[in-house]
Amino acid sequence: MVWKVKHEEFESSIACDDGIELRASLVVDASGFASTFTEYDKPRNNGYQIAHGILAEVDHHPFDLDKMVLMDWRDSHMGNEPCLRANNSKVSTFLYAMPFYSKFVFLKRLPW
Structure with missing residues (x-):
């Protein structure tokens, strides 16, 4: 499990709880709106998905x-065909x- 993400100028490192460290040029945080890995410079409104x-x-x-x-x-x-898009x-x-x-x-x- 990931416990820490560190971003540098051209690379990021991901520290896992089993001691493994991964390095990547792009990291996608898909952990949801409660992620502890993303820092924001101002408050935000969270979006929700209904399915x-x-x-x-x-x-x-x-x-x-x-x-x-x-x-x-x-x-x-x-296009704008009303009969097709109705x-x-x-x-x-x-x-x-x-x-x-x-x-x-x-x-x-x-x-x-």
């Missing part, structure tokens, strides 16, 4: 068991599928 998901038991699914599938629907290619504000824009077994898959969607 809906289900663990579905199915007869079969088309997903590879050792891969997670991300589907990101963007409609910028449709329902896009009512449907999800992002979906992921995480298969567990041949008959179980977790599906999660994010609204606009």
